[in-house]
Structure formats: structure tokens, C-alpha cells
Amino acid sequence: MADALVLGAGLAGSAAACLLARGGANVLLLERESRAHHKVCGEFLSVEAVAHLRQLGIDPAALGAAPIKRIRLLDGKMEVEAPLPFEALGLSRHALDEVLLSRAEAAGVKVERGVRVLELGGGGVRTSHGSRTGHHVLLATGKLPIREGNNSPPRRAANGFVGFKMHYRLAPPATRRLAGTIVLALFEDGYAGLQMVEDGRANLCLVLRRSRLPFIGGDWNGVRRWLGENPALRNLLADAEPLFERPVTIANLAYGVPAHHGEDGAVLRLGDQWGMTASLTGDGMAIALRSAFLAARCVLAGDAGSYPALIADEARRQVGRAMLLQNALQRPWMRLGGLRLAQLCPPLLTFMAGMTRLPEWELSDEGSGVIA
Known part of the structure; x- marks a missing residue:
């Protein structure tokens, strides 16, 4: 033993x-x-x-x-960027x-x-x-x-989250825009993060509620279209080369x-x-x-x-x-209000990252x- x-x-x-x-x-x-x-x-x-x-x-x-x-927060056409309180x-x-x-x-x-x-x-x-x-x-x-x-x-989590991950080789202009920054894109019923990792790769990781998946097609192609609803994220992923044959996935995520x-x-x-x-x-x-x-x-x-x-x-x-x-970010009015406050006062985003x-x-x- x-x-x-x-x-x-x-x-x-x-x-x-x-x-x-x-x-x-x-x-x-x-x-x-x-x-x-x-x-x-x-x-x-x-x-x-x-x-x-x-x-x-x-x-x-x-x-x-x-x-x-740095962190860059996206919601539709809204965008705000601020330094992280640490590297x-x-x-x-x-x-x-x-x-x-x-x-x-x-x-x-x-x-x-x-x-x-x-x-x-x-x-x-x-x-x-x-x-x-x-x-x-x-x-x-x-x-x-x-x-x-x-x-x-x-038990299966009630309306739990589903997670996806894909590594990409971004186009050179997108790699330069992403360098030193984590991008967090907010959507209804989910969010996605994009950042660089080793060997010049970019990691895209996202979670969305299981109930949302059927409405966006129920598969990875539908998820990609869902991500494309954010213009800034869509531009970063334009001409990106996927480095996995298929995304890594996991279901029934229960936070807390x-x-x-x-x-x-x-x-x-x-x-x-x-x-x-x-x-x-x-x-x-x-x-x-x-x-x-x-x-x-x-x-x-x-x-x-x-x-x-x-x-x-x-x-x-x-x-x-x-x-x-x-x-809070799952509520549209709180998400919109929070982004507007952060646009007026970007240090608020730094403060929240530290909290x-x-x-x-x-x-x-x-x-x-x-x-x-």
C-alpha cells in the first residue's frame, strides 16, 4: 500500500x-x-x-x-483594453x-x-x-x-456549460495584434478567451451553456459562426490555420x-x-x-x-x-453597463482582474x- x-x-x-x-x-x-x-x-x-x-x-x-x-474585453462592437495588475x-x-x-x-x-x-x-x-x-x-x-x-x-449539471479548445496559427497581422494580450469576448450564454502560448500558437478556449448549443447548430461549425458574431474576434481568427484535426471538448461543466x-x-x-x-x-x-x-x-x-x-x-x-x-456578465444589461463603465475608466478593468x-x-x- x-x-x-x-x-x-x-x-x-x-x-x-x-x-x-x-x-x-x-x-x-x-x-x-x-x-x-x-x-x-x-x-x-x-x-x-x-x-x-x-x-x-x-x-x-x-x-x-x-x-x-494586458486584457482586452469584447462585447459586440464594444471594446476596452487595460493593463493586467501582474504579468x-x-x-x-x-x-x-x-x-x-x-x-x-x-x-x-x-x-x-x-x-x-x-x-x-x-x-x-x-x-x-x-x-x-x-x-x-x-x-x-x-x-x-x-x-x-x-x-x-x-448528476448532469442543470443547464451546465460545454467547453471547446482549439489551437491556431494566426495570420501575422493578427499575431501582432494579439501579442502580450488576452482577449476575452463576451456572448449571450457564454464567453471565449484567445491568447498566445508557446511556439507561436494561439489558444482559443470557450464555454457556453448547453441550452445554447442547439440554437447555433450543435457542432463546431455552428460554434465558429457563433464566435464570428464578434467582429474583432472574427478579424483575429481570419485566415487562421487550425492546428488540431478537431477541437478538444468537454461537457457538463458545473462551476462553483x-x-x-x-x-x-x-x-x-x-x-x-x-x-x-x-x-x-x-x-x-x-x-x-x-x-x-x-x-x-x-x-x-x-x-x-x-x-x-x-x-x-x-x-x-x-x-x-x-x-x-x-x-453578472450573463445578464445583458449588466454586461453592457459594465463595458461602458470600463470604457470610461479602463483602470476599473485592471481592478476587477486583481479582485x-x-x-x-x-x-x-x-x-x-x-x-x-
């Missing part, structure tokens, strides 16, 4: 496994995919996420991450996840790839390759639902923090398994990494039961503010030793 059984080799899972192994724990990490793959993600590394990666010994800039210093970076999950996983393996983590988790419970999991057990189970499977014991599978009853530290929920923040704030990857640091610290200290309260104290305010912002951040993170001496 492993000291820690980690489910999922995304940001949260690989980071937690790496930290635990560096702290002397025997760690087994299970990942359902057999090789590197793309995920639906905005691929926006906020200042907090960058700081955590550097604490892990990873420099995103050295991996070719694109700098992002962010754009880096694909395809690249970043593999680097983190390799760091975990180098730290001594045993990794099993191509293993699908079927059911969680009883101090371990039932998988496509048999049972696996651990004194502590860290659930870091991202947005994928997991059946737990005798409980029914998670679900109720976790009976949390006692037996199962530690990391990243999106703890709670899914609104994508438009760009702090999802930061929350995943923050949860990894907290979970590893608690397990190594022999106090896993304190983790649920600690992650809630760190991240609930961010998720709450992000959800308020997302829900939806995680609290600053300070490592204790003990924590510093764990990641050295």
Missing part, C-alpha cells in the same frame, strides 16, 4: 505527488491517458500559478511561455503537464499511465487494471466525474464549489475536484497548484484532516467572486524544505 495514492496527472495531481515524494512519502500516481494530450483549458498562468511552478523548480518562460500583460504567461497544458509529471517521476513517484479509475472508496480505487490502495487518496482527476462507493454517479459531505481527510480533493472556478478569471490553474501544496503539507505533517478547511479558506473567496462576475485572485502565498521554513 502506498503512503499516498494520487488520481490524475494534471497540474494538481503531479504537483502534489512531486511534493509528497520530495518529503519522503511513497507515492503511486495513476493517469488515464497513456501519452501527452491536450485538455480544455484557457492555459493562462496567473501570477500565483507562476510562483507555485517556480517553487517546484519549473520556469514557464524557459518552456517558451508567452508573456501576457501572466500563456503555456499549453500539453507542454506543462508533461514537465510536471517528469518532475514527479524524477522525485521517485511511481507512475502508471493508461489506467482508468472506475470507482473510488474504501481507502483505494477500482481501476481498469485492478485495485490500487493508499493510506491517503488524493483525487485530482480534473473535470472528470468519479463514481464514489455506493453513491450514484454525479459542490458540497462535500463527511470530509475527514480520507480523500483529499484537489483542483477542479474540490471546486471549479469561473474560467474567465484565469485562476483555475493557480487553485489546482495551491491545493497541491496544501494537500502535500497536510499529509506530510500527519494532519490530512485539516486540508478541507485550509483549501476552503484559501480558495472559496476567489471562487465566490469569480462566480458573481460570471453570473479575483487567490491570496498571496507564503511558505514556512518547513514548507520551503519540502520543495527544496
Whole structure:
């Protein structure tokens, strides 16, 4: 039996496994995919996420991450731009996840790839390759639902969101217009983000309510037409070369923090398994990494039961503010009023970007030793 059984080799899972192994724990990490793959993600590394990666010994800039210093908000023909309150970076999950996983393996983590988790419970999991057990189970499977014991599978979210991601090679003029900027386009029942990542690629990630999908054609062609309703976004994507054969998609996205009853530290929920923040704030990857640091610290200290309260104290305010912002922008009159205010006072946009951040993170001496 492993000291820690980690489910999922995304940001949260690989980071937690790496930290635990560096702290002397025997760690087994299970990942359902057999090789590197793309995920639906905005691929926006906020200042907090960058700081955590550097604490892990990873420099995103050295991996070719694109700098992002400004935000441009679009709604129909309305447009407003302002500086971010920090410098962010754009880096694909395809690249970043593999680097983190390799760091975990180098730290001594045993990794099993191509293993699908079927059911969680009883101090371990039932998988496509048999049972696996651990004194502590860290659930870091991202947005994928997991059946737990005798409980029914998670219900489909009422009018939940559907996510799409596509990488593009933009035309040179569009690449120059997008450089150093994240573009956030607002629509009825959804929004889209466009930014540069490594290797001169642009990442387009969007979410829309499931109920909207049939009205725009129900497929990727309909989604592209929907995106074309915004003239500025349409111009940026004109003559763009899609770099995937088909978009990466995910359904049934339920934002917010679900109720976790009976949390006692037996199962530690990391990243999106703890709670899914609104994508438009760009702090999802930061929350995943923050949860990894907290979970590893608690397990190594022999106090896993304190983790649920600690992650809630760190991240609930961010998720709450992000959800308020997302829900407000779904109302046409609030969206229009907010854009007009931001046009009159662009620093308001900078202020809002700063209000939806995680609290600053300070490592204790003990924590510093764990990641050295």
C-alpha cells in the first residue's frame, strides 16, 4: 500500500505527488491517458500559478511561455483594453503537464499511465487494471466525474456549460495584434478567451451553456459562426490555420464549489475536484497548484484532516467572486453597463482582474524544505 495514492496527472495531481515524494512519502500516481494530450483549458498562468511552478523548480518562460500583460474585453462592437495588475504567461497544458509529471517521476513517484479509475472508496480505487490502495487518496482527476462507493454517479449539471479548445496559427497581422494580450469576448450564454502560448500558437478556449448549443447548430461549425458574431474576434481568427484535426471538448461543466459531505481527510480533493472556478478569471490553474501544496503539507505533517478547511479558506473567496462576475456578465444589461463603465475608466478593468485572485502565498521554513 502506498503512503499516498494520487488520481490524475494534471497540474494538481503531479504537483502534489512531486511534493509528497520530495518529503519522503511513497507515492503511486495513476493517469488515464497513456501519452501527452491536450485538455480544455484557457492555459493562462496567473501570477500565483507562476510562483507555485517556480517553487517546484519549473520556469514557464524557459518552456517558451508567452508573456501576457494586458486584457482586452469584447462585447459586440464594444471594446476596452487595460493593463493586467501582474504579468501572466500563456503555456499549453500539453507542454506543462508533461514537465510536471517528469518532475514527479524524477522525485521517485511511481507512475502508471493508461489506467482508468472506475470507482473510488474504501481507502483505494477500482481501476481498469485492478485495485490500487493508499493510506491517503488524493483525487485530482480534473473535470472528470468519479463514481464514489455506493453513491450514484454525479448528476448532469442543470443547464451546465460545454467547453471547446482549439489551437491556431494566426495570420501575422493578427499575431501582432494579439501579442502580450488576452482577449476575452463576451456572448449571450457564454464567453471565449484567445491568447498566445508557446511556439507561436494561439489558444482559443470557450464555454457556453448547453441550452445554447442547439440554437447555433450543435457542432463546431455552428460554434465558429457563433464566435464570428464578434467582429474583432472574427478579424483575429481570419485566415487562421487550425492546428488540431478537431477541437478538444468537454461537457457538463458545473462551476462553483459542490458540497462535500463527511470530509475527514480520507480523500483529499484537489483542483477542479474540490471546486471549479469561473474560467474567465484565469485562476483555475493557480487553485489546482495551491491545493497541491496544501494537500502535500497536510499529509506530510500527519494532519490530512485539516486540508478541507485550509483549501476552503484559501480558495472559496476567489471562487465566490469569480462566480458573481460570471453570473453578472450573463445578464445583458449588466454586461453592457459594465463595458461602458470600463470604457470610461479602463483602470476599473485592471481592478476587477486583481479582485479575483487567490491570496498571496507564503511558505514556512518547513514548507520551503519540502520543495527544496
